[in-house]
Amino acid sequence: MPLVILTGFPCSGKTSRATELKSFFESEMKVVHVISEDDAFEGIEKNSVYMNPSKEKEVRAILKSRAQRLLDGGNVVILDGGNYIKGYRYELYCMSKECKTTQVTVHCQISSGEAWSWNERRKNEFEKFNKEVHDALVMRYEAPDSRNRWDSPLFTVFPADRLPTSEILESLFERKAPPPNKSTQCQPISSTNFLYEMDKVTQNVVSEILSAYKIGAENDVKIQGCPIYFSCPGGTLSAPQLARLRRQFLSYTKLNPPRDEDISAIPVHFVQFLNHRLSE
Template sequence: MPLCLIVGCPNSLKSTRALEIKEFFEKEKKKTVYIISENDIIKKSEIEKNNVYQESAKEKLIRAELKSNSMRLLNKNDLIIMDGLNYIKGYRYEIYCATKASRAAQCTIHCVVTKEKGWKFNEKRDKNEAYAREIYDALWLRFEEPISTNRWDSPLFAVTDEDKLNMQEIYETLYERKPPVANQSTQNPPTMDTNFLFELDKLTQDIVTDIVSARKIGNIGAIKVKNSTETVNIPSEVNASQLNRMRRQYLSYSKLHIHTAGDLTKAPTLFVQYLNSVLSE
């Protein structure tokens, strides 16, 4: 059930690399390969490309469809390639959790290009495919670079526009290594009734409030969270708005992975594990 996550700034040859990987795996390894393309989803949505990245609500819908289309295709042997910017660390973590819960192998391909060269590539694109300058610059500022020490970005293959991918190593990573074992933080949070999401929203908000309050009275280092078996470690530079953004990302992930049985007793620990995972480097 392997998945290959393509990551990169605008015009870093992401789709070119996706096609190269597809050709290698189909011809050399006789695998069935599916490319799920962010650009294709945008075209089908009939939303102008620059408008997608200008309005967060529209971009969120595109990301959600990219993820759901990819996860739906996961199976035992076929290779799924997610071709898109995939620039948000929390979003990549969600993908990691989903593939890990499915016992699927995964790798990240980071397509690297200089900002200047990327803009030159952009100027050669068809008008309907090109980024406006302000959107291009904004996406570069938003980009959260994958790091090999982050388990959700690893194994990581970085490739410049002048490099060749090591296809055999990618194949061995996806098909010959054992996939990661699912743990509590990547398993789907259970639900006891239809009020689960409401209760989870309130519970996670209370945890964030407690963390912020602890900070205000001078508590530093590990913070004990009520009803959790673990402590949360929040770097001093992380503020309340950033914590709430992570909370919303966790709720979005939970909304897509609700089981029909269970309770909220493990939710505080799962949320703490999520925060620690996203914030760890």
Template sequence: MPLILMCGYPCSGKTRRANELKEYFTQNTERKVHIVGDEDQDIDKNSVYADSQKEKNLRGALRAEVERKVSKDDIVILDSLNYIKGKSVFVYCLTSTDVSSEWNKGREADSQYTQEILDALVLRFEAPDSRNRWDSPLFTIQQEDLLPFEAICDALFKRKAPPPNQSTQSQPLSSTNFLYELDKVTQDVLMAVLESQKTSVPGDLVSIPGATEKISFILACLAYLYLNMVELRKLRRQFISYTKMHPTENIGQIANMFVQYLNKSMH
């Protein structure tokens, strides 16, 4: 998605740079350009940034606005202290704290940050780093620099998207009662294993209700002598965590999968 994220200290020139980018893309492409920012939200910035809940609400509103406007055809420029990491281009407006403070004092009185809020926002700001996967491509602009319009355009439309990882991939759809069944079946298997240990001897292959696979007490004895509740619960938690990320549509196979996981874990 063509998304440009403006970042930097408060009063670091983000809005001016965003307008320069909008003018360039409007004149040189046939795409619509939308600037989304704090200024559009009709807020008292000092009040919002002094309250974590209000700031969280603002961040959600900005994200929703970006998601409504971004598309493969339109360009969205997010001009805000709250930025969204994702498939995008970063423009980092680099200024010193003294310059930001000076520019803040030059604003209209009703749009200025208090010095206390300004200092707090500067302290909280995390500068993007091009070595980080989601902070790249990154263009760092100082106050006297000209924007590298063509390079930004190329990065926005010609670069390959970073390969997806587990945190960005959509997970497969699963049955609405998948999590309930996962919890119930694994708990039933766990209790069946504990109960079977009371009468089983080394070498037994123990049947588990609901599963065609069997628990191998040869492996259990070699690995743990006998599995206690703490060890079984740990294995169950690990299995549930993995299965939530890789759900199966065949709920009937959960018991077999868990038994296989237990046998494998006991090697």
């Protein structure tokens, strides 16, 4: 289950350290999965990815998704990538908490000049960074800090250093995982009947809105049992759009159940939710 996050400048030796860690864990009879940033590119030239923010974000999402699937089993997951955004590392930390597992960060420390030199020595042109992208990634890099809970335990290694494999093993398997909190753990609704009623009432609200559309209403739709009107500034919504918003409301309410479970208040809360989301 444990997660090892490798981080560092481009061409700082992360993949070599990932290979070293994999060999060590396998010698300790652990099942190991290495999730490589290069594999997530899926044949796309890496410079073009890092010059396109949306593509870059998509790659990060792919890596996180693959890691989350593998964390469900009894294995070690090594995430071999730049992981240079501290906000992204925090997301991975929350994911580990949700999976109730431990995590360590291995920072491959190297100077930007040495990293560029290593990049230049790469034989495969497809794997090389151009100067513009390399410098941009170095400038944007947010180094881990052991004082941040999402970067701790932190192991910083220089190119000439021995990788502290035993210490990493101990941190992963002899330390308790941080307990999941409200932000990382689904809280079940206490009453099954309330969940059923909420599903039925919100479906009725959606049906009333669609029925109002059929007779020509667009804004300020009156909902039965609700003192406020449903209003859509951008015009009418389709059935799939309303269904998607309804699912979002149900998911939110499951995570934040009302204390009193007052069924009569559901239409008001749902319409308020709709009006708020559509006014954003």
